[in-house]
Amino acid sequence: MKWLRTGPSGAGLAGGRVCFDELVPDRRPALDRDVIVRTALAVIDRDGVAGLTMRKFGAELGVDPMAVYYYLPDKGALFDAVVEAVHDEVGELLVEEGATWQSLVWETFQRTRRVLLRHPHTIPLVGTRPVLSPRMLARADRLIAALVEVGLTAATALNIVACARSYTVGYLLVEAGVPAGPPVGAGVADADVMVAYPSLAAGMAQGYDPDRQFGMGLRALLDGFPAG
Amino acid sequence: MKWLRTGPSGAGLAGGRVCFDELVPDRRPALDRDVIVRTALAVIDRDGVAGLTMRKFGAELGVDPMAVYYYLPDKGALFDAVVEAVHDEVGELLVEEGATWQSLVWETFQRTRRVLLRHPHTIPLVGTRPVLSPRMLARADRLIAALVEVGLTAATALNIVACARSYTVGYLLVEAGVPAGPPVGAGVADADVMVAYPSLAAGMAQGYDPDRQFGMGLRALLDGFPAG
DNA sequence: ACCTGAACACCGTTCAAGT
DNA sequence: ACCTGAACACCGTTCAAGT
Numbered sequence: 293m294k295w296l297r298t299g300p301s302g303a304g305l306a307g308g309r310v311c312f313d314e315l316v317p318d319r320r321p322a323l324d325r326d327v328i329v330r331t332a333l334a335v336i337d338r339d340g341v342a343g344l345t346m347r348k349f350g351a352e353l354g355v356d357p358m359a360v361y362y363y364l365p366d367k368g369a370l371f372d373a374v375v376e377a378v379h380d381e382v383g384e385l386l387v388e389e390g391a392t393w394q395s396l397v398w399e400t401f402q403r404t405r406r407v408l409l410r411h412p413h414t415i416p417l418v419g420t421r422p423v424l425s426p427r428m429l430a431r432a433d434r435l436i437a438a439l440v441e442v443g444l445t446a447a448t449a450l451n452i453v454a455c456a457r458s459y460t461v462g463y464l465l466v467e468a469g470v471p472a473g474p475p476v477g478a479g480v481a482d483a484d485v486m487v488a489y490p491s492l493a494a495g496m497a498q499g500y501d502p503d504r505q506f507g508m509g510l511r512a513l514l515d516g517f518p519a520g
Numbered sequence: 521m522k523w524l525r526t527g528p529s530g531a532g533l534a535g536g537r538v539c540f541d542e543l544v545p546d547r548r549p550a551l552d553r554d555v556i557v558r559t560a561l562a563v564i565d566r567d568g569v570a571g572l573t574m575r576k577f578g579a580e581l582g583v584d585p586m587a588v589y590y591y592l593p594d595k596g597a598l599f600d601a602v603v604e605a606v607h608d609e610v611g612e613l614l615v616e617e618g619a620t621w622q623s624l625v626w627e628t629f630q631r632t633r634r635v636l637l638r639h640p641h642t643i644p645l646v647g648t649r650p651v652l653s654p655r656m657l658a659r660a661d662r663l664i665a666a667l668v669e670v671g672l673t674a675a676t677a678l679n680i681v682a683c684a685r686s687y688t689v690g691y692l693l694v695e696a697g698v699p700a701g702p703p704v705g706a707g708v709a710d711a712d713v714m715v716a717y718p719s720l721a722a723g724m725a726q727g728y729d730p731d732r733q734f735g736m737g738l739r740a741l742l743d744g745f746p747a748g
Numbered sequence: 749a750c751c752t753g754a755a756c757a758c759c760g761t762t763c764a765a766g767t
Numbered sequence: 768a769c770c771t772g773a774a775c776a777c778c779g780t781t782c783a784a785g786t
Contacts, residue, residue: 321750346779356752358780367779419690420644422697429717436719450723454694455687455737462647462690463683469650489657491664495678509683509741516744517736549769574760584771586761595760752785759778766771 294386295403298431322355325363329373333411336374340413372423378414379423382407384431387438394514396438397452401460401510412468419461448519459513463506522614523631526659550583553591557601561639564602568641600651606642607651610635612659613666621667622742625680628663629688629738640696647689676747687741691734 331353335344346367350357364370382404385396408415432453439449486493559581563572574595578585592598610632613624636643660681667677714721 323750345777347777358753359751361780362750416644416648419647419693420697422694426716429720433717433720436723440719440722446719446723447726450720451733451736454733455691455740458690458694458737459683459687459741460690461693462686462688465647465689465693466650466682466686469648485657488654489661491668491674492657492661492678494668494674495664496675498675505679505682508679508745509686512683512744512746513687513737513741514744516740516742518740551769573758575758586772587770589761590769750786752783754781754783756781757779760776762773762775764771764773767769 294388295383296386298380298384298427323353323359323363325373328353328360328363328370329377332370333374333377333414336413336417337411341371341417368421371417372421372425374414375418375421375423376425376427378408378411378418379428379431381411384434385438387441391438391442393439393442393444393449393452393519396435396442397456397514398510400435401456402507404457404460405464405506408464409468415461415464415468419465444519448517452514452517452519455517456510456513459509460506463509467502467506522616523611524614526608526612526655551581551587551591553601556581556588556591556598557605560598561602561605561642564641564645565639569599569645596649599645600649600653602642603646603649603651604653604655606636606639606646607656607659609639612662615666615669619666619670621670621672621677621680621747624663624666624670625684625742626738629684630735632685632688633692633734636692637696643689643692643696647693672747676745680742680745680747683745684738684741687737688734691737695730695734 332344332349335349335352346360347357350360353360360370364373385400385403387396408418435453436446436449439453440446444452560572560577563577563580574588575585578588581588588598592601613628613631615624636646663681664674664677667681668674672680
């Protein structure tokens with residue numbers, strides 16, 4: 293399986309800029325949309341989404357907090373850019389000989405999950421901010437095209453991808469979700485759980501293997517789809 | 521199909537209270553945990569999650585903003601309580617003659633979706649705040665028990681429920697997700713979309729029916745599960 | 749073109765006080 | 768027991784100004 297990294301990393305940032313102040317012609321911008329976004333991702337990885345405030349973020353960049361607003365309209369746009377950066381990291385599948393639609397969808401979302409688990413704090417953002425940028429749409433378009441190439445109709449392909457994406461994001465949300473606050477009744481000891489919630493306890497007796505469980509659900513989704 | 525409303529609504533709030541000030545013995549609290557939570561849900565339904573600030577919320581309740589803190593430790597706890605209230609509204613399935621594990625899981629999450637679509641602004645909350653309160657755990661426990669009754673092992677039941685829940689929440693998130701801000705490249709006309717993203721456009725040509733698509737995915741998940 | 753700094757209109761929460 | 772009010776330590780963003 294080969295993966296293609298899409299997105300801008302590495303591009304941009306070169307080339308001589310025209311500077312308005314002609315007396316100091318080679319002063320360069322301290323900032324850059326790309327470093328802003330990458331730094332934001334790093335901060336979120338470290339401190340969580342709530343840990344990224346525009347003021348602290350400015351300090352992190354070594355710049356006045358308001359400088360960021362020259363490149364992005366507001367905090368929401370920064371979050372959207374971070375989501376897009378994470379999706380760029382997932383990249384794109386290269387179709388190989390013998391690929392089936394099942395193998396393509398399977399690999400796509402297995403990889404999506406693995407990448408998102410490396411950025412767990414971005415998962416609520418990814419689940420919550422559907423970004424419809426040209427790069428995102430183009431990637432979706434090529435995935436659909438690949439699935440059509442191996443035999444699906446475009447409508448079915450879209451259907452399956454939408455469902456598999458929903459499942460993956462939903463699964464990641466609960467997987468990465470730190471149980472919010474200590475709510476009513478937290479701190480129940482394991483032994484107590486067994487008598488209070490016997491069926492739940494019985495179901496968890498074998499332990500919980502998130503990789504396996506995720507795979508079973510994704511497999512079931514593909515096997516059950518009335519497509520092939 | 522019969523549904524049981526679980527949760528506290530209707531209980532509480534009666535009974536004579538003991539008042540510390542014995543000279544004015546029948547003064548009653550202006551507030552109540554239950555009215556706080558119900559009001560919060562109503563405000564979120566109307567104004568969205570960001571529209572609920574503790575200060576405006578106090579005004580809505582006709583009370584000093586800080587009064588709420590007597591009943592709940594912080595805003596996060598308020599959100600958790602709202603999530604629980606929504607789950608109470610979903611209620612619980614009564615097992616009928618001839619039920620199969622497929623029919624039970626199907627009905628449970630179809631109903632979950634219908635209820636959450638009546639409170640679309642709470643969906644990010646539900647997806648993002650896994651509440652593990654006794655009521656939630658008890659409901660999960662009884663669902664597992666019901667599935668065991670119709671033939672599943674507890675482990676398989678838990679597995680399937682976890683996957684179906686992930687799928688449902690993930691699906692609702694994109695369904696209710698207002699595309700964040702006008703990101704790069706928004707405002708592309710339909711005709712342009714067709715040439716820029718031909719496969720995507722072909723897939724959407726028949727139109728998009730969220731009910732049908734959700735049902736297909738859930739059905740596939742159930743049909744594909746190696747359980748029966 | 750790119751960045752700064754002050755200012756505006758908010759936040760959630762602590763804490764001492766009132767009744 | 769239940770609620771108030773002032774105060775603290777923050778926010779995101781606008782806008783005029785600097786270079």
